[in-house]
Amino acid sequence: MTSTDNANSAPHYLSLPDARTVTTQAVRAAGHALDNALREQTMMCLTADPGVGKTFTLHLLCEQRPALHALRLLPRPQARPDDLRHSLHRALNLPGHPPQDAGICDDYLRHALAKPPRLLAIDEAHQLSTSCIEYLRYLHDDPLPQVTILLLASRPRLKALRSQTALLSRVTTWHHMEPLEADEVRTVLPAFHSLWQNTDSHTLVRLDDMWAHGNFRRWAALTHQLQGHRRRNPAQPPDPATLLRRLHPPLALAT
Structure with a gap:
């Protein structure tokens, strides 16, 4: 179970716009x-x-x-x-x-x-x-x-x-x-940022297993990528499943 505070109540990695603070x-x-x-x-x-x-x-x-x-x-x-x-x-x-x-x-x-x-x-x-x-x-x-x-x-x-x-x-x-457990990823990420609210649980767990490993800094980097996609392609909704395909081989995100 998680609780959510006001957006940006504490400094998020990469200063993500619209990121919310989640009490994990x-x-x-x-x-x-x-x-x-x-x-x-x-x-x-x-x-x-x-x-x-x-x-x-x-x-x-x-x-x-x-x-x-x-x-x-x-x-x-x-x-x-x-x-x-x-x-x-x-x-x-x-x-x-x-x-x-x-x-x-x-x-x-x-x-x-x-x-x-x-x-x-x-x-x-x-x-x-x-x-x-x-x-x-x-x-x-x-x-x-x-x-x-x-x-x-x-x-x-x-x-x-x-x-x-x-x-x-x-x-x-x-x-x-400890890092986020897989079960917590399903609830924390949609609360953390609206970009993940409509992402199915299977995709979230796969992204976590292949790249983030429960690490919030890595999840922030993935969120940053989705936001960049939205800025570059405003007519196309961001697609988290695309990240899965790009993670073969693993994507060189900042750690």
């Missing part, structure tokens, strides 16, 4: 795990294969919890602790420039994070350096900040996070998002 089983399961982490103010790691939708899920879960004070950071690869300090300073809308002295800056951040309780979400967390992981451990262990730390990581890169001993004893939930 995977999103609900991730939301349940996040709510538990928020109640306990612990660390959580949300993982998924590339394209399944972990970043989109983060945006959606934050939208569905308007009372949640969320700070979302996307650190550059091999960022330093000072980079995290400065990003937090900006995300918290603190006045002026971050103090150059790390200790003074940390005191400002600690008191700013004392209340209200906040979610600190770090996207692409597998790119964090060991020193940044140690800084997050410092924030987690400090009794003053009321912060739940959510780490988002690609499953193929999960080994990099699990090798950080500072995390293993502090992450209470390692939650993996």
Whole structure:
């Protein structure tokens, strides 16, 4: 069973016109795990294969919890602790420039994070350096900040996070998002975009089996192709069955 929110309530891959946000089983399961982490103010790691939708899920879960004070950071690869300090300073809308002295800056951040309780979400967390992981451990262990730390990581890169001993004893939930199941494809895709509303279930399942594999990014690429066909051939309705024929051999869509 799926539920649908307002169109474009969160940023869709390829910024698809008329795409709708669909709360899937995977999103609900991730939301349940996040709510538990928020109640306990612990660390959580949300993982998924590339394209399944972990970043989109983060945006959606934050939208569905308007009372949640969320700070979302996307650190550059091999960022330093000072980079995290400065990003937090900006995300918290603190006045002026971050103090150059790390200790003074940390005191400002600690008191700013004392209340209200906040979610600190770090996207692409597998790119964090060991020193940044140690800084997050410092924030987690400090009794003053009321912060739940959510780490988002690609499953193929999960080994990099699990090798950080500072995390293993502090992450209470390692939650993996699964791709769409075949049965869910039949209901999610028509809700996701009107181009799929009149497509028979057999064609949807075949497209998923041959190309998308339950991966929302790949489904967005297929939708983008159908929209392109409609723009180029306005007199001809888009035909999803044509995609099946073109998938022999597999179509080189972006992943």
